Amino acid sequence: MKLYGFGESGNAYKVALMLELTCTAWELEFVPFFQGGARTEGFKALNEMAEVPVLVDGDLTLSQSGVILDHLAKRTGRFGPRDDHEAREILRWLLWDNHKLSTQIGTCRFLMNFLPEEKRPPGVIPFLQGRLKAAYTVLETHLTGRGWIVGGAPTIADLSCCGYLYYPEPFGFHRDDWPAIGAWLDRLVALPGWRHPYDLMPRAFL
Amino acid sequence: MKLYGFGESGNAYKVALMLELTCTAWELEFVPFFQGGARTEGFKALNEMAEVPVLVDGDLTLSQSGVILDHLAKRTGRFGPRDDHEAREILRWLLWDNHKLSTQIGTCRFLMNFLPEEKRPPGVIPFLQGRLKAAYTVLETHLTGRGWIVGGAPTIADLSCCGYLYYPEPFGFHRDDWPAIGAWLDRLVALPGWRHPYDLMPRAFL
Known part of the structure; x- marks a missing residue:
């Protein structure tokens, strides 16, 4: 399988990690994001949303990390x-992550680390x-006394x-403030x- | 079925509209959002994410509009x-909407209309x-020459x-600038x- 991504993308990382954890053979197609690599006409022909990750698996070209994770879970059985209850719960947390967590971390981290200070709004x-503090609070509360987000595994x-919580660049998340999240990351x-x-994946920001 | 929501919530509207279009019997449980109605302990016992919509359908209590829409599509057959391709495409656009469109409109509209001017950051x-302009551009491009987001229906x-595009309050979206989106809304x-x-649903902002 071929994954379009780059090191700084937490959304691409979600897929790369799934591929590694399931021992799936894959190769990276590096996207030079900070040089406009996701906004070229060629890339938009792969994904009109102009975003990584994109996964090519045979005849399938898939985008949106949640779609790709769902595909790989079905494909690998991992x-x-x-059951149906867990399926709804997994979709619920995927949507919440997209709505409240990853989207805002991605933006905040970009502004704090990859944009020159004079350009920061x-x-x-x-x-x-x-x-994000409100989102971390929801996740911390959910993970308190629980090993995993859904079910027992x-x-x-x-x-x-x-996806965004292992990066070293500062964006305002400090593990010590969120012990249940920290233990879950471990x-x-x-x-x-x-x-x-x-x-x-190699970094794209030089 | 019972839907927890309020008029200003585009995410609750997505579900209310689906219930109407499928002729499903439902009643509203009004949530006084601007008086903290989604942050009470009672509400968080229904949805720890402290958000509407929540749908109660018999023994099931569901949250996240995408989960509820998926449930209602399966339940009503509408x-x-x-096929599998359309299932992936639908999930892809649900995630994109949560990641790029509804989440940012909701925030922008809240700041512009429901927060006193002196409190606006x-x-x-x-x-x-x-x-949002980038998101409207993706949707406009996708809908150009196409009737619906996925497939022919x-x-x-x-x-x-x-979900958020019929509201009268200003948040920076002008239909005239996006003709394919406007025609699709019609x-x-x-x-x-x-x-x-x-x-x-009645309004919660007084």
């Missing part, structure tokens, strides 16, 4: 739901960090929600095959 | 996918409007993406059973 970073809901690291995003 | 509204992908209005959000 990290998917065990005033007021936006503290606003996003305030909204890791699923693609965990792989989605963790449980994911302990899974056979886990690797850090920057060990799976 | 507005769902016709400076810089955030134009920043969100810039990001309306699906829950359409019901999700349209096609949805022409579906038997379509109703405006404020005709389905």
